[in-house]
Amino acid sequence: MTGQEKVEARKIKILEAAAKVFAGKGFQDATISEIANAAGTSEATIYDYFATKEGLLFSIPLGPVQQLRETAEFHLRLIKGAANKIRAFLYLQLLFYRNNRDFASVLMLILKQNRRFLDTQAHKMIREFLKIFDHMIKEGMDSGEFRSDIDPYLLRSAGLGAIEHVTTNWLMLGQPDDDEFLGMIDPMIDTLIMGIQNIEETGICPLELSKIKKNKTGGDKK
Amino acid sequence: MTGQEKVEARKIKILEAAAKVFAGKGFQDATISEIANAAGTSEATIYDYFATKEGLLFSIPLGPVQQLRETAEFHLRLIKGAANKIRAFLYLQLLFYRNNRDFASVLMLILKQNRRFLDTQAHKMIREFLKIFDHMIKEGMDSGEFRSDIDPYLLRSAGLGAIEHVTTNWLMLGQPDDDEFLGMIDPMIDTLIMGIQNIEETGICPLELSKIKKNKTGGDKK
Amino acid sequence: MTGQEKVEARKIKILEAAAKVFAGKGFQDATISEIANAAGTSEATIYDYFATKEGLLFSIPLGPVQQLRETAEFHLRLIKGAANKIRAFLYLQLLFYRNNRDFASVLMLILKQNRRFLDTQAHKMIREFLKIFDHMIKEGMDSGEFRSDIDPYLLRSAGLGAIEHVTTNWLMLGQPDDDEFLGMIDPMIDTLIMGIQNIEETGICPLELSKIKKNKTGGDKK
Amino acid sequence: MTGQEKVEARKIKILEAAAKVFAGKGFQDATISEIANAAGTSEATIYDYFATKEGLLFSIPLGPVQQLRETAEFHLRLIKGAANKIRAFLYLQLLFYRNNRDFASVLMLILKQNRRFLDTQAHKMIREFLKIFDHMIKEGMDSGEFRSDIDPYLLRSAGLGAIEHVTTNWLMLGQPDDDEFLGMIDPMIDTLIMGIQNIEETGICPLELSKIKKNKTGGDKK
DNA sequence: AATGAATGAGGCTTCATTCAT
């Protein structure tokens, strides 16, 4: 390891320790001392890498968001159709949260409510990342895959809101458990997308409702 | 004003001041001294009414949630149809947030991320309040108004998540502005509900789920 | 009960409550609120009777010391011989402590270390009370019952010191238990008095002081 | 001075400052700020060394008691005879109090009345130290130097009680003054010891205990 | 005479941050 690499490695160690401690106790209740302990360094060393406690907090997403973005871009390139892309996009996000619980906690429970975070490089990266979502919506509307009367902002809100709500619940309550957490995303996204798809375009309609209904609801009715 | 009333009035004044200050600066950055000032009392008096700073925070929702619940129950009694009820329920919530911005801030940006809040009387009230939502979903499914294959938890997540997301954005960014904020709720709810309505019932569109699923999975494989 | 008596009764109730609370938690950790509770009154009422918390503390001994003094004077009048009087005096003191544990705690553990207590009416009463002890010592020396070479101050110190030490131990440790506590006083006083009695006078033992001294000094030399 | 030594030196400085301030104003009326001032440090530094104000208080005796113990053990090794040892033991204690007035104040006026102090390392050291006294008493009784009918606990109480009483008086009243304070100890100890020495053993006086007892009881009856 | 209610004053304690080594 070169000196440069060693420095980078330690920085990452600090960030991971910080994510863990912040996730566990919240920003205010976490102390630099605790983070230093968890990172195996001294408090002073942390200040060699980050100017302030809040600066450290705001640096946590830089790596993960970059990573998530690259993953998303890699996968999305292979997928056709706006609906499918959106499904994948949301799915990858949830998957990422599940695999990086500390980061998810920091992002959902701490950063999302910090006004100063809005002026941050990390927040800019997140905005950039979410533009992908907007593009996909636009793509779906342009291509006719989605109904033309939907409001992109609303779809975005519903999609991201649902993700956030589910993730926050998972983080706060531990329910549903890790496996179920991912399993639920598919039908949820279905429901969302169903509401916006252009039925003519998909060519699925006219549907024989009675059949579907019988199929699926039959049991319920009896 | 009797002595009892005066006490109650002062308590409410403190709670309102606390909501305002907490909303403005967050829990940790708010000081009791500031709240006392805003309430026109001394710090010590606040401790005559609330045992701790956090206890004060946790008491803020008690009044508003009660009020919101009564409003919702009053209106919902007059509405027929699960979809319409849900629309009204979500709308009333947003309306209430818009009219009680401080309370909304405290709830969305502070309390939602506090684990200890979960064990609170106020949180219990919120859970009770949201049961109304669950009942409405069940009602829609039982009556056949909603498709029977939706997962109630998911619908709940999407609905509340969207509300929270929109509200949080409004609080954090000031966008969209107050008027637009309410205006957007109608189409958003439409979109959501459209995804779950039973098409036979509404006579609009038969969706073929199997195809969508196939399509989706195919995409993932590529 | 006349009004005057009722007032007096309440005052006593407050003093007893105060003794109890002070004894249990010490002066600083006791609160007026607690004392008011224990006395069945309000805090404000306590201030109708006593000007300050410390004034209340300083008033606690007034009754008990008066009572102890009267008891002592009554009994001592019946006893002949300085040694016997001293024994009785010390015994009555211990008996009183045992029967008034809260008062003993307040006196031994709180008041004895308070410099301001020295300027107090209650302290003056205690000094007066202890003059009885000095008189008895003088009586014993004058009559020849005690050796003439003892230092009255020293005897006083040893006698009172032993009492205080035993009482303090009892209060702090609960050892020895209540019954044993009294039982031990007799032999202790014997030991003390034995050291000061004039053997010629009592006809028991021709104590050759010079030899004892020699002996003692001899020991040092070896 | 190495870093380690500097730290130790500062710790001692804080302890000395604390002893001084606590001695002067009592525990509750002393402030950390004052102690910090007296020690030439900041308040926060004190908390780097001691967890709480009370923890600081409880740490004060650690050094002095250790020192006193070593002194006592050194001197006692050179002395023969239980009476002489006891005299030396008590004398060294008083001498130590006189030379460390702040420590004496803290011990006699503050710590002795604190129940929590009983569970302290420092209190354990004191108990260990006083075991020396118990051993000496036992030694005197085993060797026949002391009468066999004395109760060791009582002798201990009388000895320590007298010391405490005299010391407390000196601390509270400033009387007798420093020089006299030490001068009085010799005759006081003589008096004490005279009461317990075995006269047969010393060959001085056949003390007829039965008679004394009779005498005493007779007095009570009259 | 009794008290419910209000408050001024102040201390302990915590940490983020700095700096000399």
Next chain:
DNA sequence: TATGAATGAAGCCTCATTCAT
């Protein structure tokens, strides 16, 4: 580059005490 040690700044909370009723 790393850190042990020091500290300034600040806030929560407690109560003795007062006063209007």
